[in-house]
Amino acid sequence: MRRAMLVLCILILLPLPAAQGGDDGDWRTMEVDPSTWEDGPVLEDNNPMNNHTSGNPLIQMNVSYVPGHGQSRVEGEIIIELFEQWAPISVENMIEHIEIDLYDDTFFHRVIDDFVTQGGDPTCRTVGAYPGTTLTCGSGGTGETIPLEIHENLSHVDGAIGMARGNEEDSADSQWFIDETEAHSLDGNYAVYGIVRDGMSHVRAIASTPTSDDPSGSAIQNPASSAGRPVYETRIIEVSMLGIIAYPEEPPIEEEEPPMVEESVLQSLVNVMQSEAGMGVGILVLLLIILLMFLAKVEPPLILEQEILAAKLIK
Numbered sequence: 001m002r003r004a005m006l007v008l009c010i011l012i013l014l015p016l017p018a019a020q021g022g023d024d025g026d027w028r029t030m031e032v033d034p035s036t037w038e039d040g041p042v043l044e045d046n047n048p049m050n051n052h053t054s055g056n057p058l059i060q061m062n063v064s065y066v067p068g069h070g071q072s073r074v075e076g077e078i079i080i081e082l083f084e085q086w087a088p089i090s091v092e093n094m095i096e097h098i099e100i101d102l103y104d105d106t107f108f109h110r111v112i113d114d115f116v117t118q119g120g121d122p123t124c125r126t127v128g129a130y131p132g133t134t135l136t137c138g139s140g141g142t143g144e145t146i147p148l149e150i151h152e153n154l155s156h157v158d159g160a161i162g163m164a165r166g167n168e169e170d171s172a173d174s175q176w177f178i179d180e181t182e183a184h185s186l187d188g189n190y191a192v193y194g195i196v197r198d199g200m201s202h203v204r205a206i207a208s209t210p211t212s213d214d215p216s217g218s219a220i221q222n223p224a225s226s227a228g229r230p231v232y233e234t235r236i237i238e239v240s241m242l243g244i245i246a247y248p249e250e251p252p253i254e255e256e257e258p259p260m261v262e263e264s265v266l267q268s269l270v271n272v273m274q275s276e277a278g279m280g281v282g283i284l285v286l287l288l289i290i291l292l293m294f295l296a297k298v299e300p301p302l303i304l305e306q307e308i309l310a311a312k313l314i315k
Contacts (some may be wrong), residue, residue: 025099030243032058037079037198041159044182048153049083049160049195057082057091058197058242059098065108066232067205075237078178078199080161081245086151087193090163090172093146094193095241097174102142103239109138110228113208115183118164118228119236120175130233141173148172149191156183159196159203180207206234 034052043050061078082091097103102122107130110118123140127133134140148169156162156179164175178196179186180203196203210231 027241027243028057031246032243033247034197034245035247039198039201041157041196041200042182044157047155047157049155049157052081052197052245052247053083053085054245054247056084056245057095058245059094059194059239060242061103061199061239062237063202063206063235064237065202065206065209065230065234067209069210073232074202074205076199076202078202079197079242080194081197082194083151083154083192086153087149087191089146089149090191090193093163093172093174094176097142098239098241101238102174103236105238106236107133108206108230108234108236110177111207111209111211111230111234112180112228113211113214114181115207116177116179117203117206117234118175118177120164120177122174126233131229141175143173145171145173149193150188151192154192156186156190156192157195158182159200160192161194161196162186163191163193165190178203180204206230209234 059080059082061080062075063078064073064075066073082094084091097120103120106119106122106124107126108117108119109121109124110116121137121140122142123134124137125133146163148165149163154160158179158181160179160183161176162179163172164177165172172191212227212229212231215231
């Protein structure tokens with residue numbers, strides 16, 4: 001009896017396993033209609049990133065943050081389309097990390113208002129009480145890097161997601177950042193591989209939360225900052241594969257039958273001319289034409305052409 005009670009106590013005290021994100025590989029069968037999204041970034045004219053591509057992967061980022069001092073914590077969802085056709089290496093890297101729940105229960109470790117919100121470091125987790133964390137937070141990763149991937153159709157527009165990296169071009173690992181505004185000064189130096197399609201208001205709210213650079217939350221801009229740690233934990237609850245973009249099937253367009261035409265304009269004109277000149281004259285002229293063509297050994301044309309010629313002679 002005592003042994004059973006001891007075992008029960010040990011089981012109660014053991015920590016429960018972390019909940020899994022459910023990314024079991026079948027997300028490519030989940031089709032998502034983009035027409036329901038209403039909270040996107042500011043689009044630039046004629047930018048290829050404006051357009052959805054059917055079949056592109058979608059990720060959902062569940063976040064929790066405090067917009068400002070004295071305000072309640074907010075939870076929201078950010079949906080991002082990944083441009084697999086233009087940045088396959090970066091997209092595959094992101095998907096692999098999501099499917100092993102690498103980003104779940106981490107936090108945004110660098111937030112610069114009117115610039116970027118940066119996360120993706122698996123070592124940036126609260127230890128004890130926030131801001132307590134690991135010594136490697138901000139410089140951590142998986143240890144596996146990918147090459148810098150640049151494509152002419154991808155740029156740092158408002159809402160773009162890009163790969164963070166070190167001084168070496170091919171040093172991107174697991175960290176990423178979301179542009180809170182257009183940041184074309186980064187074009188060609190940092191890979192872009194997706195864009196926010198819904199939930200951009202949450203990105204902007206996170207970007208303006210009080211930070212170590214701006215404790216008052218008064219929108220001090222300092223893009224060169226390497227800190228920018230939010231005063232309140234800006235938590236990434238979970239990042240999961242949502243599915244793929246798919247437009248709903250539209251019903252086939254029924255072709256309308258053209259209205260029935262009782263008589264052509266030319267026929268109407270012939271009729272009018274015949275009525276004005278008299279039926280007898282019209283028939284006489286028509287017979288005369290047929291006779292002349294017979295004598296000239298010319299095959300008679302269609303009756304409509306004969307009537308047209310007759311109409312011209314009558315006129």
